[in-house]
Amino acid sequence: MTNMQKALFIKEIGKPLTLDTRPISSPKEGEVLIKVNATQVLPHDTASRDRGLFVQGHLPAIPGHNIAGIVQELGQNVTEYSIGQHIYGQGEAVAVIPDSSGLQEYATLPINMSAPVPEGFTDDQMATLPINATTTFCALFLQNWLGFPAPFSTEAKTFDYGKEKLVIVGGGTNCGKLAVQLAKIAGIGTIVSIASLSGEQNLRAMGATHVVDRHSDD
Structure with missing residues (x-):
């Protein structure tokens, strides 16, 4: 070399x-x-x-x-x-x-x-992960953002994630998909992903309970 x-x-x-x-x-x-x-x-x-x-x-x-x-x-x-x-x-x-x-x-x-x-996994896939995963984790679990307790925290032991509802705009993006998966890991009861319906099956497999068509006027 x-x-x-x-x-x-x-x-x-x-x-x-x-x-x-x-x-x-x-x-x-x-x-x-x-x-x-x-x-x-x-x-x-x-x-x-x-x-x-x-x-x-x-x-x-x-x-x-x-x-x-x-x-x-x-x-x-x-x-x-x-x-x-x-x-x-x-x-x-x-x-x-x-x-x-x-x-x-x-x-x-x-x-x-x-x-x-x-x-x-490919190199291209893994190169998107570090900052996207960090950004998504912070958005969900930092106190000054959405503020859900992190699943490994002391507060998580008494927090009822199953009663919580989360709407993810841009659910088909890299960060959106990570948000679905992290919310699923945490145990959030209702996870609504707003995305293209072409990705509905994949998003539901990741943990979305509902997928709303981003092209819909409703």
Whole structure:
């Protein structure tokens, strides 16, 4: 493996990304180096390029922090993974040095922000999971949002999820599907998903009790 790689950089705020090269990073203790197979580009990445969100003051930067790929090298004391293992995870969006960014050929990932790719799932699917799952979990279970107790919390022991009703607008989106599944895990009694009826069977299998056609005028 060469010690240089291609990457897409934000070099100037408000300008297109620039293709250039940079050294391949070595993983630190508690990290692994992966060959990047897929990266999810999110709205905050666009805001980084256009307005400098997270990256103002430490350019050049590399977008993309939800990553899936193959382990190439293990950092010191890493025993959780092996070379050649298929993993996914979330890099650091506010890092000064973009070693864990995804729009490059190789990236480092902290082991505490990564997990093995389950059998039967694609890189594209797993690269959508870290931030979408975090966002959905926060929306459902943080006190200042919808405020359902998290299923593993002390409050959950006395909370009657079965009496609760949840309406999910955009139930066919990635976050919408995750919301259905997390609500099902929590035991919420009525889960209404507003989505295209073409996905009704899939949404009901995930846990939706009702699917409302998003094209309906009612």
